[in-house]
Every structure is written in structure tokens, then in C-alpha cells.
Amino acid sequence: MITLHHIPDTRSNRIIWLLEELKLTYQIKTYQRDPVTKEADAKLKDIHPLGKTPILTDGDLCLAESGAIIEYLLDHYDSEHQFRPNHYPQKQQYLYWLHFSEGSLMPLLIMGYVHHIALDKGTPWWVKPVIKQFVSSLAKRFIQPRLTPQLQMIEAHLTQQAFFCGDTFSAADIQMMIPLQFYQQRFGCDAYPAISAYIEKNSQRQAYKASVKQS
């Protein structure tokens, strides 16, 4: 039996979505974060040493890292290559966006978010103006010069193509939705109409809706 170890509203949402797209039978074990420290339930460390979700177990195998879990599920349960192109150049697109999502886009979003939370909740009022200037300077000098070209590239790509690998939905779309939704929730996507329409289109997929009900 496939078991997904899951914390709601984390990257493991994407694994539920792929399991639904593949029409697999699976169970979800849901864990919570500590409401104060935001630490994940320590029981997760009994399953995988880092204790971060998603963790997927299938027979004797225990898998972590979204991209690796996606590749595993497609290796085993997508023999007709419905969700992963089998030939280049489409496969190149698939691989690029699969790695780009967590290797390039997400780290910038997380860095900005961590600064925002630290400024908002962990900084005494009397040093806030100084810290705010430091955080703004980091955003201006490091995050924005990298993030904006990435979003512009994605916008241009989705203006030309319906999905990340072309005309057909693939697991690269599942991998990319999390950072795009994360960005949209924090900043809105008014400047990026193709990204906005793409998120809305994916949100209408039956498997996506089924995954949201369980996540």
C-alpha cells in the first residue's frame, strides 16, 4: 500500500495531486505542526531522518524530496508516459521545470518569506526600522534581480504554451504549481496574467480538486 505522510498545506499537496492524476490507491497519514514553534510533528523523524513532508512509503521503499517522489511514481505507475514526456525536446522541458521549481524559484520565495516573518514577528519595535531597511535592501539587491526575470520567463513561456511541457499537462506542472501559488498568495499575480490564468486552469482539474479535499 502506498502511504503518504502529509502535513496540510505543504509541498506534499503536490504528491496527493499526482496520486489522484495516476488514479492510484493510497492512504494519507496526516501530521500537524506545533502551533507555537511551527515545528513538524517529531514522529515524522521515525520515518525519515529530516522529518519533513512529503514522505512516501511504498512497500520497503521510503522516499522524500518532491521531485524524487514524482520521478519514482512515474517510473512505476505511468508506463504510458501520460505525465512525463519520453522523448526530447519535450523531456528537456519536463526536466528543466522539475528541477527549476525547487532549485531556483522556491529558494528565493522562501528567503523572502523568512525575512518577512522574522521582521514581523521576531523583531522588537525599537530596532524594526533598521531591520526593515536591511531586509528591503536584501530584497532589492539579491531577491528581486533574480525573482523578477524568473517570473518574466515563466510568464513568457505560459503565454506561448498551455502547460510547462507544451500542449499537454505533465508532472512538471504539479511541481511548478506550489511556488506559483505561493507567490500569488503573497503578492498577487496581476502583473502576470498568463501565470494567473494557468493557476486557475490547473485548479479546475478533477484530480487537483480531489487532492484539495484531502489536503
Next chain:
Amino acid sequence: MITLHHIPDTRSNRIIWLLEELKLTYQIKTYQRDPVTKEADAKLKDIHPLGKTPILTDGDLCLAESGAIIEYLLDHYDSEHQFRPNHYPQKQQYLYWLHFSEGSLMPLLIMGYVHHIALDKGTPWWVKPVIKQFVSSLAKRFIQPRLTPQLQMIEAHLTQQAFFCGDTFSAADIQMMIPLQFYQQRFGCDAYPAISAYIEKNSQRQAYKASVKQS
């Protein structure tokens, strides 16, 4: 002809290394960073919209993202699966470390490094104590609680196994060397003898030495 667009001492070192392991014929086009702004040569944007190295071109294909380039090269030039296991559970290890390297480990290292540089070079002396406390607090509350378990997991793994996928060297080792060397150069690896020995062992590989000469 395979062409690697390269900036010395960046992630694209790992692609030269893999090209050497695969004994391929290739050319390197070297670019530089602006000595003041540290921006990559703008000509790179003519090849790929983000203008970040590594970029690899092979015929009509133009590839970016280390992990995606590695997968492409193995798909095309490693038909005997010398550098990528073809079966589970070894393939699971390969996929895990391939994605973990840039998806989990590197973002924490980069965040710490960016804070360090911003504190060191971009902060006026009269606010430095306040900023230093903020940066230390971020390291203590966000970076270290994630980074230390990752390094401990890697140390335990490399205590039990010679390479990331078991007894045999694979491209997952190439993907993992960059963050491990980055960590070692900044903080030293005295607390992690298995990681230290692993870096030294890989550094003795003929293909690695050949790559260093060209990077």
C-alpha cells in the same frame, strides 16, 4: 558539438566533471562576472533567459539547471548506466540526492552566505550590531535547525556507504559535491569526518582533476 557555457567556480564545474567522466568531446565557452557588481556577463542572456551558468547546448537543444543537464547527459551518453542506477532501490538513492542537493541543502547555504555578505559588506558600522543580532537570530532559529540535521544525515550516510548511491560512484555524487565543498570552505568539516574523507576521495578522481584544470 556539445558546448558548455561556463563561469569559473560556479555550479557549472559539476557539468565539466560529468563531461570528463563520460569521456565526451566538448567545448567550454567561459564568461566572467563583473568584478564590482558580481553580475554574470549579460551575453549569457542571449543563450538562456536567466543568464545563469551552467548552460549546455547540444545541437538544437539548450539546457539549464544542473540536475536537468545531468539527466540529459545520462539519457544520451550513458547507455550502460555507469553513472545512474537503472533499478530501485539504488535509483531511489540517486533521485533523492540529485534533488536534495539543490532543493534542500544549497538554499540554506546560500541564505546564510547572502546574510554574511550583506552584513559584512553592505551594512554601515553604526547599525552593524543590530543587524548582526538579526542575522544570528535567523541562523539560530531558521538555518541551523534545518542544516545541522541535513549534515548529520549525510555524515551517517557516508559512514555507511562509499558513495551516495552505495558502493559505486554516480552522478548524484557530482551533484552533491558542490554544496559539500561550499560548506567545507566556509566552516570546515572537522565535525564531519566522513564528509571530509568523501570530498578528498572524489577530489582524487582523474575526471575531477581534469575538470578542475578547465574550470
